[in-house]
Amino acid sequence: MGKITGFMEYERMETQYRPIRERISDYFDLTMPADYETIICQSARCMNCGVSFCHSGIVVDGGPIGCPLGNLIPEINDLVYNGDIEGAxxxxxxxxxxxxxxxxxxPALCEGSCVLGEHEPPVTVKNIERYVIDYMLENNKIHPRTPRIRTGKKVAVVGSGPAGLACADMLNRLGNLVTVFERADTPGGLLMYGIPNMKLEKSVVMNRIRIMIEENINFVTNSEVGFDVPIIKLMNDFDAVVLCCGAANERKLDVPGANLKGVHTAMEFLSESTKGLIGAGRAKNAGLNAHGKNVVVVGGGDTGTDCVATSIRQGAKSVIQLEILPSPPENRAEENPWPLWPRIKRTEYGQHEAIELFGADPRRFSTTVQEINGSRHVSSVTTVDVEWIGREGRMAPCPLPGTEREIEADLVLSAMGFIGPERGLIDQLQLDIGPGGCVMTNDDYESNLLTVFAAGDMRTGPSLVVWALSEGRNAAIACDRYLNGRGIMI
Ligand SMILES: Cc1cc2nc3c(=O)[nH]c(=O)nc-3n(C[C@H](O)[C@H](O)[C@H](O)COP(=O)(O)OP(=O)(O)OC[C@H]3O[C@@H](n4cnc5c(N)ncnc54)[C@H](O)[C@@H]3O)c2cc1C
Ligand code: SF4
Structure with missing residues (x-):
């Protein structure tokens, strides 16, 4: 433990953001990384409590507690406090x-279950992690790691999102020869074409891909397995196949007018924006842009917030964000105690930007779309308030007559989440599926088909980057155990 009295001496320092008017004029990183002195004080706040839920990575009551990767957070904090950043x-x-x-x-699941967080603001684990990795990258201290011994086994990883990348990394470190197949023109999955540049600069993703290529991982892009490359060829050419294809099946708007021009999914909009930024191929939705438009975003989650922030950067005239659920409470509810992830109302970067620019929070809670209006192109959206009532043991939204409102709209973006993985490969392979159409596996990530494994959102349903990393890593270890008869943790 770095400093015994640290948690009593130092206040939590929140992530610092660039001024709103400055950051909305570009797509660079939103945040201002903390300096060394700040990070030392913040790491001193870690109490090394001895019951550190922060690194437990377990699921309780359907919700995660702590870091799914099992990061050794108190030890990392101690090393940082003592100035040993490389050791950390x-x-x-x-x-x-x-x-x-x-x-x-x-979202820093670790911080939600930090023991200090029971009575005080938790340790800023995520910002400490940022300081450590940025120090290593800026000082060229991250070098390609190639295994000394190769097993002679070949594995195909399908999909290069965080699950596929983590899986490829671990399989390669364990000595297997890995080829990653990706249907997009650039690897990274949602790290590349989902999460906007201001949250995760694409140069950060590309830098990691470069290191992985130097580690002899082979990337084959513009290659959709099951379409450009027959899956049977992969199963013949490789000793095992790990499917990490994500859960890209978006929930679509199902209201009158949903087929009008100007109605798009969040992914069409966000991926087009990033392609424009990095100059990648943009045939399908070229020109899709919020400039000068009244934008209605349907969906109050993180993807919706990314659409709000991207619309603002593109120069939208106005942005409204509809959320069918009621506003969460300001503080933890009784049934949501520590160390569960706090389900509270959060005003995120996109909403702060809208408040600064348009003078009001863009979110309208307990509100949904009733109809999209226009002749060929959308011109407005009719919204209606909903009340959540219990029906057959479940809560369901019930439209409240008389609460209809019309909002001007030139662009409607549906950001209502994902319903599960796409079916193409799953149907071709006749894989067993479970809830949400996700690939069913045993505890060793093995599907019902010999030599075919699955991990990430394709197995769990839509989740988080940190869960996808943990899935990919664990699937790699299980696959290596299957191929080489060992269970190595490194
Ligand atoms: C807009 C948006 C913002 C998000 N923001 C955050 C955030 O801030 N923090 C966070 O933790 N999580 C965030 N998430 C969630 C997170 O990105 C996902 O949970 C995570 O990327 C899932 O990783 P994955 O590797 O399983 O799948 P993906 O990242 O979806 O990768 C799957 C890859 O497989 C490829 N693929 C699919 N089928 C084939 C095929 N047949 N052949 C070849 N390639 C194929 C796809 O092209 C894709 O590249 C966000 C999600 C979205 C949509
Ligand atoms: S990966 Fe996420 S949950 Fe894990 S330590 Fe880092 S910020 Fe916390």
């Missing part, structure tokens, strides 16, 4: 393949 990175790398991603986009 070494400790972090024992469990974490890519801290540069999570230290930017993770």
């Amino acid at each position: 990175y070494d400790r972090m790398s024992l469990t974490h393949p890519f801290p540069e991603f999570t230290s930017r986009v993770c």
Whole structure:
């Protein structure tokens, strides 16, 4: 433990953001990384409590507690407090393949269950992680790690999101020869074409891909398995196949007018924005842009917030965000005690930007779309308030007559989440599926088909980067155990 009285001496320092008017004029990182002195004080706040839920990574009552990767957080904090940043990175790398991603986009499940957080604001674990990995990257201290001995086994990983990347990284470290197949033009999955640049700069993703290529991992892009590359060929050419194809089946708007021009999914909009930024191929939705438009975002979650923030950067005239659920409470409810993840109302970066620019929170809670109006192109949206009532043991939204309102709209973005994985490969392979159409596996990530494994959102349903990393890593260890008869943790 770095400093016994640290948690009594120092206040939590929140993530610092660039001024709103400055950051909305570009797509660069939203945040201002903390300096060394701040990080030392913040790491001193860790109490090394001895019952550190922060790294437990378990699911209780349907909700996660602590870091799914099992990061050794109190030890990392102690090393940082003592100025040993490289030692902290070494400790972090024992469990974490890519801290540069999570230290930017993770909701920090660890902080929700920090013991200090029971009575005081929790330790800023995520910002400490950011300081450590940025120090290592900026000082060129992250070098390709190639295994000394190769097993002679070949594995195909399908999909290059965080699950696929973590899986490829671990399989390669264990000595297997890995080829990653990706249907997009650039690897990274939602790290590349989902999460916007201001949350995760694409140069950070590309840098990691470069390191992985130097580690002899082979990336084949523009290659959809099951379409461009027959899956049977992969099963013949490789000793095992790990499917990490995500859960890209978006929930679509199902109201009159949903087929009008100007109605798009969040992923069409966000991926087009990133492609424009990095100059990648943009044939399908080229020109899709919020500039000068009244934008209605349907969905109050993180993807919706990313649409709000991207619309603002593109110069939208107005942005409204509809959320069918009621506003969460300001503080933890009684049935949501520590150390469960706090389900409270959060005003995120996109909403702060809308408040600064348009003078009001863009969110309208307990509200949904009744109809999208226009002749060929959308011109407005009719919304209606809903009340949540119990029906057959479940809560369901019930429209309240007389609460209809019309909002001007030139662009409607549906950000209502994902209903599960796409069916193409699953049907071709006749894989067993479970709830939400996700691939069913045993505890060793093995599907019902010999040599075919699955991990990430494709197995769990839509989740988080940190869960996808943990899935990919664990699937790699299980696959290696299957191929080489060992269960190595490194
Ligand atoms: C807009 C948005 C913002 C998000 N923001 C955050 C955030 O801030 N923090 C956070 O923790 N999580 C966030 N998430 C969730 C997170 O990105 C996902 O949980 C995570 O990326 C899932 O990882 P994955 O590897 O399982 O799948 P994905 O990242 O979806 O990757 C799957 C990859 O497989 C490829 N693929 C699919 N089928 C084939 C095929 N047949 N052949 C070849 N390739 C194929 C796809 O092209 C894709 O590249 C966000 C999600 C979205 C949509
Ligand atoms: S990966 Fe996320 S949950 Fe794990 S230590 Fe980092 S910020 Fe916390």
